[in-house]
Amino acid sequence: MSLTPQTDQDTPPDRSGRHAGGGSRGGRGRGGGRRGRRALRWSATVLAVVILGTGGAGYLYYQHLNGNIEKGERSSGDSKAQKTAANAAGQTPLNILLIGSDSRNSDENVALGGSRDNRGNPPLGDVQMLIHLSADRKSAAVVSIPRDTRVDIPKCTDPETGKTYQATNKIINESLARGGAGCTLATWQNLTGVYIDHWMTIDFAGVVSMADAIGGVEVCVNQNVWDRGGSGLKMKAGTRKVEGEQALQWLRTRHAWGSDLLRARAQHMYMNSMIRTLKDQNVFTDTGRLMGLAEAATKSLTVSEEIGTVKKLYDLGMQLKTVPTNRLTMTTMPNVQDPQDANHVVPAGADAEKVWAMLRDDVPFDANGTDSDKKAKTEEKASKDPAAADDKIAVQVQNGTRTSTEGPVSGRARAIAQELVGKGFAQAVADPSAAISVDKTVVRYPSADLEGDAQRVAKSLGIPTSSVKRTTDVSGVTLVVGADWRTGTAYPKQSAPKAGDIPDNADAINGSDSSPCMDVYAPYRW
Incomplete structure (x- = not known):
């Protein structure tokens, strides 16, 4: 299978002037059938979660379904993300990574349009979404990352083959082929700083019948659309119900919208x-329909092993079920064209970091909660471990200012180490190693007896206590100067994100909003 993006020369340019089938929007020269499969996998993933969480067919049937579910290792890569601190009620957020695999390793997947030539190749993770369920279980957010986003993929070991893949910088969909879903999870954690509790992968076998079982879903276009030469979607302007083949056409459509990102919006x-x-x-009160949906869903699912029973998936889904639609927000990671390759994208700096910060701090993506819902969910707690005298605290400072779009700031570790020495931390030294990439400045420590020291270092520089993290990946107190602190010796004041304050380029859509309509690119109107 070729992993080199290609541009469809017969597709319309998007608003940036690049062709809809390529450019920075992740278009690749694959057949329409493959594009349809990605759309179906996306639908099936969310649908499977909803099905398993809303059903009530009975415990015995769930026992039968257990045998359908495949399981895998939660994380197979090098990752330093830490769980978000509990709120005042002792609750923590729940994060689930949903991956649509590009597998062609079954007769069913090949029959649905997969290439026989690629059968047996490692699957790619062409659809990736993070579901974030708030600690109080009152709101939820979904963030998609475009499949052709260039990121740092960490060192991963495939749990099935034992093969180790060294760290690399490639597009994110390749992470699935470099150690399975656990490697994709580690990649997400390193990119976002968000601890991910579970993953689920799904292929598209059986999805068409599941879509039919719903009985149709309403969508809307502002003009008559006919995606000639693409998905074949043809429908009149206005709100229409699509099901079966037409639902598949809607999910596949790209040319008629003008770009891959607009296709993602239509899918949202x-x-x-x-x-x-x-x-x-x-x-879900119709046992026959529910059994058919649950059978198809569980046969398509592979999940991280700690949730590898239908009972656990059911309990998980019941938590998702409690979120009202007006507290559900679907978004896409803010992104910009990759300066190294016009066919790829990279995170859009501060805007992407803001989305990750809202996830880390458990800030609702919507503004529809009560005032108490909108308050900060975490509290900074001082360590019970007393800090040593400043001049006795050994601190290593690392340069983490490199980003996907900007090179590292030379001398940052040295400058901040000197600032610490000036504040009385006589044992502060700069790490001479090459710069790494960390979005947010963090103070790391390896054991409980150094927590007080780490918090003392953070306090001296104005770094919030929430950025002090325990990890076995360091041998002593280690300050990593991140991309959020590229200049100056005083840590920049960080304004806390507010509920609903999502960057415009995240293209947020609220779950209760039925008004959005797709504009049709002029050549595909009729």
């Missing part, structure tokens, strides 16, 4: 509409 609209439909229907 479909997913929100699907969830509203499922909540409105009584499908």
